[in-house]
Amino acid sequence: ERRDLLNAIAQQVSVALHNARLYESLETEKKRISELEEEAQxxxxxxxHDGPIQTIAAITMRVNFARRLIERDPKEAAEELKRVEDMSRQTTREIRHMLFTIRPLILERSGLIAALYQLADKENEIHHQNVLIETDSELPHELDLGKQGAFFYIAEEAVKNARKHAESAHIWVRLRREDDRFILEVEDDGVGFNVGGVDASYEQRGSLGFVNMRERADLVDGILHIESAEGEGTQITLSVLLEPSQITQNVAEHS
Ligand SMILES: Nc1ncnc2c1ncn2[C@@H]1O[C@H](COP(=O)(O)OP(=O)(O)OP(=O)(O)O)[C@@H](O)[C@H]1O
Ligand SMILES: [Mg+2]
Structure with missing residues (x-):
């Protein structure tokens, strides 16, 4: 009897130890994530600091110089302004590139599918929006992090648009492979809109959603398709050719 009791105690202790170890590894994991986040920041x-801030400081100095030159030597002032124009164009590209490399940590660590599930959870939790992820396939290994980033960004903006503008009951996010292409589809059953009309008035709208989506699609040589009609819901499709290429090359080519 005594042995049974000892056995039972031993078992309890072992369970407790196991739990403690689990807890500890969870804590370590949490700490690691926040360290990584801090590192990224x-x-x-x-x-x-090293890039755009320096360049903008230089631009300010040159503009100041050009302003003082303008009466004395208009030709030289014009040349100076041309240089400033080039510099600020380059800075825009730098900043854009930096923005495009910011990716949510979960994407970095667990990949596109996990990141989409997290997006759906958040939409549900914060906005009570029903987002359904439909994917059967594993992520193709050719889909490098850069491409996954483009997929995630476009899915996120499309879901956000559907929530903000569509008044839809459902938003579906689908991933699938078709031969050598990987395809994202975000569909809602909401109010829809006139795509041509929105495109035509885009300059005055001041909105960035579709512009950014198209830019991201371009960066990975993807094809973005926006289909909608009033009363018919909206479907956004991104299709990317799967080949062993690197986003960094694409970014370099575009900048
Ligand atoms: N899923 C959708 N359902 C209905 N209308 C949409 C949908 N997606 C986009 N739209 C319409 O297209 C317009 C342009 O979308 P876009 O994402 O470019 O801008 P935005 O969402 O208004 O602003 P931003 O994205 O800059 O915050 C929207 O203002 C909206 O009228
Ligand atoms: Mg938008």
Whole structure:
């Protein structure tokens, strides 16, 4: 009897130890994630400081110089302004590139599918919006992080648009492979809109959603398709050719 009791105690202790170990590894994991996040923030701050902030300071000085030159030597002032124009164009590209490399940590660590599920959870929790993820396939190994980033960004903006503008009951996010292409589809059963009409008035709208979506699609040589009609819901499709290429090359080509 005594042995039974000892056995029972031993078992309890072993369970407790196991739990303690689990708890500890969870805590370590949490700490690691927040360290990684902090690291990423520091890097961004450093990159901003070394890049765009320096260039903008230089632009300010040159504009000031050009302003004082303008009466004395208009030709030289014009040349100076041309240089400033080039510099600020380059800075825009730098900043855009930096923005495009910011990716949610979960994407970095667990990949596109996990990130989409997290997006759906958040939409549900915060906005009570019903987002359904439909995917049967594993992620193709050719889909590098850069491409996954483009997929995630476009899915996120499309879901956000559907929530903000569509008044839909459902938003579906689908991923599938078709031969050598990987395809994202975001569909809602909401009010829809006139795509041509929105495109035509885009300059005055001041909105960035579709512009950014198209830019991201371009960066990975993807094809973005927006289909909608009033009363018919909306469907956004991104299709990307799967080949062993690197986003970094694409980014370099575009900048
Ligand atoms: N799923 C949708 N259902 C209905 N209308 C939509 C949908 N998606 C986009 N639209 C319409 O297209 C317009 C342009 O979308 P876009 O994402 O470019 O801008 P935005 O969402 O208004 O602003 P931003 O994205 O810059 O916050 C929207 O203002 C809206 O009228
Ligand atoms: Mg938008």
């Amino acid at each position: 520091k890097k961004l701050a450093r990159d901003l």
